[in-house]
Amino acid sequence: MSLSELTKPWEAMSYGFLDASAKRELRRKMIKAVAVPGCQMPYASREVPMARGWGTGGLQVSLTLVNPETTVKVIDQGADDSVNAASIRRFIARVAGAPVTMDTLQADLIQSRHRIPEEILSEDQILVLQVPNPEPLRPVQPNMSIARQMHADADYGRMWLQLYEQIVRSGRVMQGASYPSLVHGRHIMTPSPIPRWDVPKLHMAKHLTILSAGREKRIYAVPPYTRVEPLVFSDVPYRVEDHGGLTCHRSGTKGFFMNEIPQDGGTSTYEVSDSEWGVKAIRQRDGEGVIKGETWYKNGEMAQ
Structure with a gap:
C-alpha cells in the first residue's frame, strides 16, 4: 500500500467543516438545552478530525456557532499554547476563516477544556466547555x-x-x-471537570455556557443569569481550593487558581493556571499598556 492510495484529490467542504444537516441539529439541541437549563439533550455526534475524548463535543459546538467575524479563543486547562488548544484553534481558523486571539476580553467564542478564565465574561460572549462524562449520577x-x-x-x-x-x-x-451542581433549582449537572474554584463563576453569570460531550453524545447549557448551586449541606459550606495565598513565581500575581510545579528538592513552585492572565500581569509589570478585565476572584475570595 502506498501513500497515494490512501489519499485523494482535494474537494471543497462545507463551511466550518460540518455539513448543514449536522449544524441544524446542533442548533436545535442547543436551543432546547438553553430552554431547559442543565438538562442533557442527546444529539448525533459527528466525526471530526480528532479522537473522541479530546474535545470533539466542544469542537462541534464551536464549528456550529462560528462565522467569519467570530473571534475565537481556545484554552486547555488554562493554557492557550498547549498542543490541544493550538491544534483546535488552528483548525477552526482554517475551516471557518475566523480570527483568533488569546485575550479573553477580545474573544466572542471561548472553547475551554477544564477551566473558566479568571476575567469575567460579558453578555455577548459564549463559553463552550468540553465534557468527557456528562452524567453526574453515574457514580x-x-x-x-x-x-x-x-x-x-x-x-x-x-x-x-x-x-x-x-x-x-x-x-x-x-x-x-466535576462538582455536582443544581441548575435553576431543577436539574443536577456535571459542570465539566472544572475545579471547584470555577463552579461559582457559573452562578448568575452574564454569559451563555454550552457544555458538550462528543463521545457520550450529550449537550446541555447554562443560560445567562441562571442559578448554579453546588450541592452542599446547610451546615457544611462549599469550599474551593485553598489557593488564595499562593503566588505565581513568574508573574507575581496572587489570589488566583494555581498550577503546582514540583521541584527537584521536593518543594513546589506555583504558576497561575490562566496563562493569558499571567502574561498580562508580566507585561503590566514591564510597563506595557495592558487592558485587564475585572476578575471573578479578588485575593482568593469570590468577588460577586
Whole structure:
C-alpha cells in the first residue's frame, strides 16, 4: 500500500467543516438545552478530525456557532499554547476563516477544556466547555436508563447520600473537579471537570455556557443569569481550593487558581493556571499598556 492510495484529490467542504444537516441539529439541541437549563439533550455526534475524548463535543459546538467575524479563543486547562488548544484553534481558523486571539476580553467564542478564565465574561460572549462524562449520577447509578428516569423524577437522594458518606468518612466533601451542581433549582449537572474554584463563576453569570460531550453524545447549557448551586449541606459550606495565598513565581500575581510545579528538592513552585492572565500581569509589570478585565476572584475570595 502506498501513500497515494490512501489519499485523494482535494474537494471543497462545507463551511466550518460540518455539513448543514449536522449544524441544524446542533442548533436545535442547543436551543432546547438553553430552554431547559442543565438538562442533557442527546444529539448525533459527528466525526471530526480528532479522537473522541479530546474535545470533539466542544469542537462541534464551536464549528456550529462560528462565522467569519467570530473571534475565537481556545484554552486547555488554562493554557492557550498547549498542543490541544493550538491544534483546535488552528483548525477552526482554517475551516471557518475566523480570527483568533488569546485575550479573553477580545474573544466572542471561548472553547475551554477544564477551566473558566479568571476575567469575567460579558453578555455577548459564549463559553463552550468540553465534557468527557456528562452524567453526574453515574457514580451512584451506572445504569443510564435508570439514571435518566431519576433525572425526570428529580430523584437525587443518592447524590446527597454520596456526599454525606464522604463527610462521615473523611470529615469533608472529597469531590474535587466535576462538582455536582443544581441548575435553576431543577436539574443536577456535571459542570465539566472544572475545579471547584470555577463552579461559582457559573452562578448568575452574564454569559451563555454550552457544555458538550462528543463521545457520550450529550449537550446541555447554562443560560445567562441562571442559578448554579453546588450541592452542599446547610451546615457544611462549599469550599474551593485553598489557593488564595499562593503566588505565581513568574508573574507575581496572587489570589488566583494555581498550577503546582514540583521541584527537584521536593518543594513546589506555583504558576497561575490562566496563562493569558499571567502574561498580562508580566507585561503590566514591564510597563506595557495592558487592558485587564475585572476578575471573578479578588485575593482568593469570590468577588460577586
